[in-house]
Amino acid sequence: MTDDGTQTAAPAAGTAIGAVPVGLAPNGQVREPLLEVSGLKKHFPILGGILRHRVGTVFAVDGVDLTIARGETFSLVGESGCGKTTLGRSLLRLTPPTAGRIVFEGVDVSAMKTADLKPLRQKMQIIFQDPFGSLNPRMPVSDLIGEGLIAQANKENGWKDRKVRDQRVGDTLEAVGLRREYTRRYPHEFSGGQRQRIGIARALALNPDFIVCDEPVSALDVSIRSQILNLLVDLRHEFGLTYLFISHDLSVVEYISDRVAVMYLGKLVEEAKVEDLYSAPKHPYTIALLSAVPQPDPRVKSQRLVLKGDVPSPAAPPSGCRFHTRCWLREQLGNPARCVAEEPQLRALEPASHRVACHFADEVSARTVTSAAEEQARTGAAIAAG
Ligand SMILES: Nc1ncnc2c1ncn2[C@@H]1O[C@H](COP(=O)(O)OP(=O)(O)O)[C@@H](O)[C@H]1O
Ligand code: SF4
Numbered sequence: 001m002t003d004d005g006t007q008t009a010a011p012a013a014g015t016a017i018g019a020v021p022v023g024l025a026p027n028g029q030v031r032e033p034l035l036e037v038s039g040l041k042k043h044f045p046i047l048g049g050i051l052r053h054r055v056g057t058v059f060a061v062d063g064v065d066l067t068i069a070r071g072e073t074f075s076l077v078g079e080s081g082c083g084k085t086t087l088g089r090s091l092l093r094l095t096p097p098t099a100g101r102i103v104f105e106g107v108d109v110s111a112m113k114t115a116d117l118k119p120l121r122q123k124m125q126i127i128f129q130d131p132f133g134s135l136n137p138r139m140p141v142s143d144l145i146g147e148g149l150i151a152q153a154n155k156e157n158g159w160k161d162r163k164v165r166d167q168r169v170g171d172t173l174e175a176v177g178l179r180r181e182y183t184r185r186y187p188h189e190f191s192g193g194q195r196q197r198i199g200i201a202r203a204l205a206l207n208p209d210f211i212v213c214d215e216p217v218s219a220l221d222v223s224i225r226s227q228i229l230n231l232l233v234d235l236r237h238e239f240g241l242t243y244l245f246i247s248h249d250l251s252v253v254e255y256i257s258d259r260v261a262v263m264y265l266g267k268l269v270e271e272a273k274v275e276d277l278y279s280a281p282k283h284p285y286t287i288a289l290l291s292a293v294p295q296p297d298p299r300v301k302s303q304r305l306v307l308k309g310d311v312p313s314p315a316a317p318p319s320g321c322r323f324h325t326r327c328w329l330r331e332q333l334g335n336p337a338r339c340v341a342e343e344p345q346l347r348a349l350e351p352a353s354h355r356v357a358c359h360f361a362d363e364v365s366a367r368t369v370t371s372a373a374e375e376q377a378r379t380g381a382a383i384a385a386g
């Protein structure tokens, strides 16, 4: 039993294929891609006036390239509003992309008509942040999980048949550490952690290959977060799942990921294997985010770099490097014009799997970080910005 009254995850009937190693070749290329994304954009119109004319554009996702290997956990981090959810939803075709290509299991799904998306819906699932909002309070668990099964029922799986469906629902509940007999209960009868387990069961019941986990523990009590994270890790191994794990919390991501991408204002600014990103971050934004993560050992003093101001509006992203309005490295280098004039592209550094979008990533060193932190402390920028 766990703190939230649930059982520990038990093996379920399904297609357990075991853990799949993360497929990065020595040159940093993904060996067995499950998902390949290039030039992905999602822009939302801003409508105004009585006639609801388009008066602007929110560049929520603005040119993202990434590849996710089969069996890995690829995490996406960044401050609120930087486009993480929009990217996740676009990959699943829950929202139609504005531009770009999404290839899933070798098939280009970006241009597929909505009517042809049914098989994709089964293979790609999502777990939402809010286990309260994402579960219909008037539905018992059997229907909450069963409705997805009905939508995907065919002769092979037999999910049209109530008995087969109930069996599948029960098996999935056990897989996420809940009791089979919970099927007749309603969402309000469960704790937050249990509700998130139901959300996970709903995704898992369809036997997917790929799950977008959109801040799955952010709304939960700190005491049960690790239980849900452990469950996700166990399920990934047991069912050979691939995750896109979205979070604004870098400490959560370190524990669960194989690779991590950092997003800022609709673009990826850094991407690396988890151990490389945490031991040797190269983008000034990542370095600042990591400097704010509390150290587990109170004796270790970290150098705090404070990001000045708020994230600019994605409707009017800054020119050149989008991060230039808040960049401590740019200040250290005497505000070079290139940061404002030229947009940096993601480029491979050492090792080749480590990609960074900063013109001056080579200038990042212990010296520049210390000097920036000391200057912030001296000028009181840290205090002013909270
Ligand atoms: N349906 C929508 N219509 C207009 N703007 C949207 C819509 N969904 C998201 N946005 C905007 O896109 C930007 C990115 O949002 P989101 O993807 O939710 O970021 P995150 O998940 O990183 O917090 C935000 O400025 C948000 O207000
Ligand atoms: S390109 Fe310039 S503004 Fe952008 S992160 Fe690098 S130093 Fe900072």
Ligand SMILES: [Mg+2]
Binding pocket: 084, 085, 086
């Ligand atoms: Mg979000």
